[in-house]
Amino acid sequence: MSIENENLHAAELRAASRLYGSFAALRQVTAEFRAGLCYVITGENGAGKSTLLRLLAGLIRPSVGTVSVLGGEPQEQRALIGYMGHASMLYDELSARENLSYYGKLYQPPGSCTECARLDETLRAVGLDPALTKPVEQYSQGMKQRVSLARVLLGDPHLLLLDEPFANLDAASSAQMIALLQQFKTWPLPQGAKRTIILTTHQPELAKNLADVYVRMQAARILNTEKAG
Amino acid sequence: MNFFWTTLHHLRKDLKLEWRSRDAVNAMLFFALLVVVIFSFAFDPTAAVSRQIAGGILWVALVFAAVTALNQAWARELHNQVLDAQRMSPSPAAALFLGKVLANFLFVTFIEIVLAPLFIIFYNLHVLGNGWLLLLVLPLGTWALVVNGTFFAALGLRTRNRELLLPLVLFPISLPALLAMVQATTAILTGEADPGLWIQMLAGYDIIFTTVGLLLFEVVLHAE
Numbered sequence: 001m002s003i004e005n006e007n008l009h010a011a012e013l014r015a016a017s018r019l020y021g022s023f024a025a026l027r028q029v030t031a032e033f034r035a036g037l038c039y040v041i042t043g044e045n046g047a048g049k050s051t052l053l054r055l056l057a058g059l060i061r062p063s064v065g066t067v068s069v070l071g072g073e074p075q076e077q078r079a080l081i082g083y084m085g086h087a088s089m090l091y092d093e094l095s096a097r098e099n100l101s102y103y104g105k106l107y108q109p110p111g112s113c114t115e116c117a118r119l120d121e122t123l124r125a126v127g128l129d130p131a132l133t134k135p136v137e138q139y140s141q142g143m144k145q146r147v148s149l150a151r152v153l154l155g156d157p158h159l160l161l162l163d164e165p166f167a168n169l170d171a172a173s174s175a176q177m178i179a180l181l182q183q184f185k186t187w188p189l190p191q192g193a194k195r196t197i198i199l200t201t202h203q204p205e206l207a208k209n210l211a212d213v214y215v216r217m218q219a220a221r222i223l224n225t226e227k228a229g
Numbered sequence: 230m231n232f233f234w235t236t237l238h239h240l241r242k243d244l245k246l247e248w249r250s251r252d253a254v255n256a257m258l259f260f261a262l263l264v265v266v267i268f269s270f271a272f273d274p275t276a277a278v279s280r281q282i283a284g285g286i287l288w289v290a291l292v293f294a295a296v297t298a299l300n301q302a303w304a305r306e307l308h309n310q311v312l313d314a315q316r317m318s319p320s321p322a323a324a325l326f327l328g329k330v331l332a333n334f335l336f337v338t339f340i341e342i343v344l345a346p347l348f349i350i351f352y353n354l355h356v357l358g359n360g361w362l363l364l365l366v367l368p369l370g371t372w373a374l375v376v377n378g379t380f381f382a383a384l385g386l387r388t389r390n391r392e393l394l395l396p397l398v399l400f401p402i403s404l405p406a407l408l409a410m411v412q413a414t415t416a417i418l419t420g421e422a423d424p425g426l427w428i429q430m431l432a433g434y435d436i437i438f439t440t441v442g443l444l445l446f447e448v449v450l451h452a453e
Contacts, residue, residue, distance in 0.1 A: 057317060058316075058317070059313055059316060059317070060453055061453065075451070078317050078318065078319045079319035081317065083313070083317055085310055085313060086310075087309045087310035087313075088309045088310075089309055089310050089311050089313060089314040090309055090311070091242070091246060091305070091309075091311060092308065092309065093245075093246050093249040093250055094242075094245065094246070094249075098245070102238070102242050103314065103318075105235075105238055106235070106238070106315075106318045106319075106320045107318060107319065107320075135249070151314070
């Protein structure tokens with residue numbers, strides 16, 4: 001896969017495969033993801049979408065081939081990558097605000113501050129009340145999804161990887177999330193860098209206002225790519 | 230945040246989670262009390278005999294109780310794939326490890342504080358040696374248990390039988406520390422020997438395994 005006329009890649013895979021024993025979750029994938037765009041990856045269950053995102057997030061390494069993110073190894077670029085997986089990645093016993101406060105401090109660059117104002121602002125942005133004190137375990141799946149998005153946004157990532165972000169969300173919440181992601185793309189970054197979003201979904205029609213490029217996966221390979229609109 | 234504050238940040242989170250769920254402390258407390266009570270029925274010891282065996286029984290109760298807490302500590306990070314969020318974090322992995330060790334240390338210390346008076350009553354104990362040395366042996370022994378236990382519990386995180394695996398790996402590797410803990414405690418209770426060498430051995434063991442744990446935890450956390 002190649003998107004023309006752009007040298008600045010947010011992420012790049014070269015003949016990357018991910019094997020689990022004899023099973024290939026991702027097979028010989030070569031792809032380039034341009035900075036500043038939103039890629040929507042579609043495909044059936046088991047097509048390799050989540051494996052691709054986990055490779056880009058640096059949570060797994062390719063068995064064969066190479067992966068580079070923002071000009072380096074994904075593991076070295078952790079501070080610049082936001083990853084939202086299938087699970088909420090939240091502590092059930094803590095409230096949304098406590099979870100964000102915890103992660104905010106872990107993810108913040110040295111010297112910066114993610115205290116009160118930023119936490120509350122992020123929670124409001126995803127449509128949650130910062131004053132909500134009940135633990136996350138009492139939230140609906142949709143609410144957990146929103147807190148999870150707030151968690152990744154709080155880290156101010158350059159590359160946002162979202163695995164099925166619209167699963168468990170109703171139409172209104174999905175629209176709200178998409179509006180927020182559109183805004184996210186415009187948030188300023190130093191030195192003219194651009195924010196990139198790569199998301200997987202079974203509902204590509206939901207992301208039509210957000211998508212710049214559609215990527216279709218099948219049987220652990222990228223089948224085709226198509227510019228949106 | 231620097232390493233120190235990150236460690237405290239993890240510790241605060243673990244204490245908060247335990248305060249709200251009380252999973253680890255309740256399980257440990259129940260187990261430790263059960264061992265102490267059952268042994269006291271089984272032996273019906275005179276004061277002299279109890280001093281000889283009390284060190285062993287105390288550490289048996291604490292070791293088995295600690296294992297339940299150590300398994301619990303990482304189970305929390307697996308739930309909701311929180312561990313992936315930890316792996317994505319740019320903060321030092323060793324701080325997560327140290328925060329978890331400190332939290333487990335406090336949980337086991339709490340059990341020791343509850344257990345100590347019961348132990349004295351059930352086993353009719355009067356310390357004949359330098360009793361204050363127990364204030365050195367108990368923390369050093371507890372640290373040896375939790376530092377290794379936390380490390381090996383993390384190592385077994387991705388295995389299917391991790392709850393079985395932990396004692397299988399932990400006990401053999403902790404044998405020198407267990408020997409030192411029991412011998413030092415018995416020496417203090419009976420007053421018949423100098424526990425100094427055992428305490429030094431325990432301190433050395435703690436330093437070595439804490440250093441190894443801190444250095445290797447990043448590899449363990451990111452292992453696939």
